[in-house]
Amino acid sequence: MNKDYTNIYNNLILLSRNKDLYTGFTKNDTFSDRLYILLLHFAFFIENTKKNENKKKTQLVYDYFFKQLELNLREIGYGDTKINKCMKLYINNFYNILNQIINWEKLNINEKESIISKILYLNKKNADLTDYFDRYSNYIKKTSLTFFSKGVKNHKF
Secondary structure, eight states: OHHHHHHHHHHHHHHHTOHHHHHTTOSSOOHHHHHHHHHHHHHHHHHHHHHHSOHHHHHHHHHHHHHHHHHHHHHHTOOHHHHHHHHHHHHHHHHHHHHHHTTGGGSOHHHHHHHHHHHTTOSSOOHHHHHHHHHHHHHHHHSOHHHHHTSOOOOOO
16 A cells, blocks of 8 residues: 555656746746645645545545655755754645635636745746646546556646
């Protein structure tokens, strides 16, 4: 089962490494930018899979995701104190994102653009990013958790 969760985590990492996502809102591809994009992907993933999958499985995916994120911070060289502080911040940011996207499909385009702008600290609205996350949300709704757990995929949506 651990391999399944690793594949899910790696699929989300792969999605967040899409260079096209960064060209629209930043000149620098920083760790912080990648993290927010990763948290956005994960929030949409959790929001949509919890409706279609076993809640216990979704919780296990959540736990594994943040454990892997913590391990990655350790690999970067962060100490215990810094990791605890960062993980608290990241989890709070994740829940903030999750709260904002709960009714994503019911929002109009301006509301969606506003949410993406706030999450990524953009000065202006970005229709391309909003469109991307719209398509991603629809893709997640149609795709089972099992699909993400069977290996790293080339996602097209």
